[in-house]
Amino acid sequence: MAKVLDKALDWLQDRTGLVQPFLHMMLHPVPGKSTWAYVFGTAIMSSFIVQLLTGVALSTMYVPSGGEAWESVKWITEKVPFGAWLRAMHYFGASSMILFVGAHAIRTYLFGSFKFPRELNWISGVFLLFLTVAIGFTGQILRWDQTAVWTVAVGAEQALRAPFIGKTLVRVFLSGDNVNASSLSHFFALHVFIFPAILIGLIAFHVWLVLHHGISEPPTPGKPVNPETYRDEYKELLKKEGEPFWPNAAWRDALFSTIVVLGICACALHFGPPAIENPPDPSLINAEPKPDWYLTWYFALLALVPAPIEDWFILLFPVILVVGMLLPPFISNTGERSARRRPWAVAIVVVIVGSIGALWQEGINEYWTPKFEAKPVPEQIVGTASGPIFDGAKVFNDRGCLYCHMISGHGGKRGPDLTDVGERLTHDQLTIRIVNGGVNMPAYAGNITPKELADVTKFLESRKPHAPLLKSYNAGSK
Ligand code: HEC
Incomplete structure (x- = not known):
C-alpha cells in the first residue's frame, strides 16, 4: 500500500513538480517556541475558504439585478433547502475573517513582526485588511434591502462632500449620481470578481513572504533586530531549536481553525442569517443606514464629527487610516521587538481598540440617527x-x-x-x-x-x- 502511494507521489512529482514544494512548505522548520499567538493567520485562511465555498454556492442563486436582487435573497432564505444556513455561514464567515484579520494585525504589531526583514509582510497585510473590509461592505450591499440601499445612499452622500474627488468617486461606485439599478451590478462585480481576485493574489504573495522569511520568532526583551546579523541569528535559532511546521506547530493551527469553522457553523445555526428588511423603496426616507457590525463604529464616527470639519474628515480620515497603518515598518524596522520594551506600541493599540470600542457602543445605541419609529408623545x-x-x-x-x-x-x-x-x-x-x-x-x-x-x-x-x-x-x- 505504502509502496503504491510512494509510486503515485513519485509520478506526481515527476509530471507536475509540485509535490516537493508542497512537502517543503509543510515541513519547513519554524522556531520551536512558537505559541498560540500564531494561529490567527490560518484562522483567516479557514474562514476565507468558508467564504469561497458558501459564496460560490450563493452566487448560483443570487440575481444581481436591481429589480430582482432582494427577491432572490428572500427566496434563498425562505425557499431554498439550507439557503438560510448558507447565508448565515457566509455572514459569520465574513465576521470571523474580519475579527481574525484584526487579531492578526494586533498580534504582529505587538510582536514587532513587521520589522526587518518582514516589512512587506506587514504592508501586504495592511492592504489585505482593507480589502477584507471592502469585500464585507460590498457584500452587505448585495442584500439590496432598504437598509443596504440606504447605507449606500448615505455613504455616497458622505463621499459626494469630499473635496475635489467626491463627485468622481460617487460616479465610479454608483455608476451615476445616485443609487440606481446599475449601482448593484458594480457592487456585485466588486464583491465576487474584482476584490476576491486581488485578495487571492495578495494572500499568495503574503504567504509566500511568510515562507520566504520564515515566521518571526517570539520576541525576547533585550534582543533587538539588527539587519546586519538578523538573518544569521534566525538561521542559528532554527538550527538549534527549529521544528518542522507539520506537525509540531501546525497542530495548533489545525485545532484552532477547526474550532473557528465549528464556531461559524454554530453561530449560523443559532442566529441564522442577517434579516433582510423591506425591499428598497426610494420614496421612503425613514430608513436607517445600518452597516454590519464591523463598520458601525465608522458610521458613528462620521455622525459625530463636528459639522465644520466634516467634509475634510470624510476625505482625509481613510487616507490617515491607510497611511497610519502602513507607517510602522517605515518608522522602526529595527530595534526591540518585544512589547515590553515598546510601551508606545502598546499604548497605540490600547487607544485604537478603546476608541473603536467606544464608537462601536455609540453606533449600537444609534444616538446619531433620528428615530423614525418613535411613538407620539402621549x-x-x-x-x-x-x-x-x-x-x-x-x-x-x-x-x-x-x-x-x-x-x-x-x-x-x-x-x-x-x-x-x-x-x-x-x-x-x-x-x-x-x-x-x-x-x-x-x-x-x-x-x-x-x-x-x-x-x-x-x-x-x-x-x-x-x-x-x-x-x-x-x-x-x-
Ligand atoms: C434631525 C433632528 C432634529 C429635528 C427633526 C429637530 N431637532 Fe431640535 N435639535 C436637534 C439638535 C441636534 C439640536 C442641538 C443643536 C445645537 O446645539 O446646535 C437641537 C436643538 C433644539 C432645541 C434647543 C434645545 C436645548 O436644550 O438647547 C430646541 C428647543 C429644539 N431643538 C426644538 C425642536 C423642535 C420644536 C423641532 C420640530 C419643529 C425640532 N427641534 C426638530 C435636532 C433636531
Whole structure:
C-alpha cells in the first residue's frame, strides 16, 4: 500500500513538480517556541475558504439585478433547502475573517513582526485588511434591502462632500449620481470578481513572504533586530531549536481553525442569517443606514464629527487610516521587538481598540440617527387634551421634532432631551432655535406656519417637570 502511494507521489512529482514544494512548505522548520499567538493567520485562511465555498454556492442563486436582487435573497432564505444556513455561514464567515484579520494585525504589531526583514509582510497585510473590509461592505450591499440601499445612499452622500474627488468617486461606485439599478451590478462585480481576485493574489504573495522569511520568532526583551546579523541569528535559532511546521506547530493551527469553522457553523445555526428588511423603496426616507457590525463604529464616527470639519474628515480620515497603518515598518524596522520594551506600541493599540470600542457602543445605541419609529408623545404627558399646548404637541409629533428629541422618555436621541426645556430656555430662545435650527437640526423657518410655531413653543414652554416640586418647595420655605 505504502509502496503504491510512494509510486503515485513519485509520478506526481515527476509530471507536475509540485509535490516537493508542497512537502517543503509543510515541513519547513519554524522556531520551536512558537505559541498560540500564531494561529490567527490560518484562522483567516479557514474562514476565507468558508467564504469561497458558501459564496460560490450563493452566487448560483443570487440575481444581481436591481429589480430582482432582494427577491432572490428572500427566496434563498425562505425557499431554498439550507439557503438560510448558507447565508448565515457566509455572514459569520465574513465576521470571523474580519475579527481574525484584526487579531492578526494586533498580534504582529505587538510582536514587532513587521520589522526587518518582514516589512512587506506587514504592508501586504495592511492592504489585505482593507480589502477584507471592502469585500464585507460590498457584500452587505448585495442584500439590496432598504437598509443596504440606504447605507449606500448615505455613504455616497458622505463621499459626494469630499473635496475635489467626491463627485468622481460617487460616479465610479454608483455608476451615476445616485443609487440606481446599475449601482448593484458594480457592487456585485466588486464583491465576487474584482476584490476576491486581488485578495487571492495578495494572500499568495503574503504567504509566500511568510515562507520566504520564515515566521518571526517570539520576541525576547533585550534582543533587538539588527539587519546586519538578523538573518544569521534566525538561521542559528532554527538550527538549534527549529521544528518542522507539520506537525509540531501546525497542530495548533489545525485545532484552532477547526474550532473557528465549528464556531461559524454554530453561530449560523443559532442566529441564522442577517434579516433582510423591506425591499428598497426610494420614496421612503425613514430608513436607517445600518452597516454590519464591523463598520458601525465608522458610521458613528462620521455622525459625530463636528459639522465644520466634516467634509475634510470624510476625505482625509481613510487616507490617515491607510497611511497610519502602513507607517510602522517605515518608522522602526529595527530595534526591540518585544512589547515590553515598546510601551508606545502598546499604548497605540490600547487607544485604537478603546476608541473603536467606544464608537462601536455609540453606533449600537444609534444616538446619531433620528428615530423614525418613535411613538407620539402621549396625552397624559402632554397634560391637556385641548388648547395651544395640545396643538403644539401635535406639531411636535407631526413635524418630526420627536424623531430627534425626547420628551419624558418618548422620541429619539439625535438632539437634546427636551423633557425640562421649559425650565432652561425662554420663549424667545425656543422660537429662535426652531426658526433657525442648529447644528444637525433643520431650520423650520418657512416650513412651519406662525400658529404652529406659536403652539409648539407653548408646548415646549410647558415642559417643566420640576415645577410642582419647586412650587411645594417654595410653599414649604414660606
Ligand atoms: C434631525 C433632528 C432634529 C429635528 C427633526 C429637530 N431637532 Fe431640535 N435639535 C436637534 C439638535 C441636534 C439640536 C442641538 C443643536 C445645537 O446645539 O446646535 C437641537 C436643538 C433644539 C432645541 C434647543 C434645545 C436645548 O436644550 O438647547 C430646541 C428647543 C429644539 N431643538 C426644538 C425642536 C423642535 C420644536 C423641532 C420640530 C419643529 C425640532 N427641534 C426638530 C435636532 C433636531
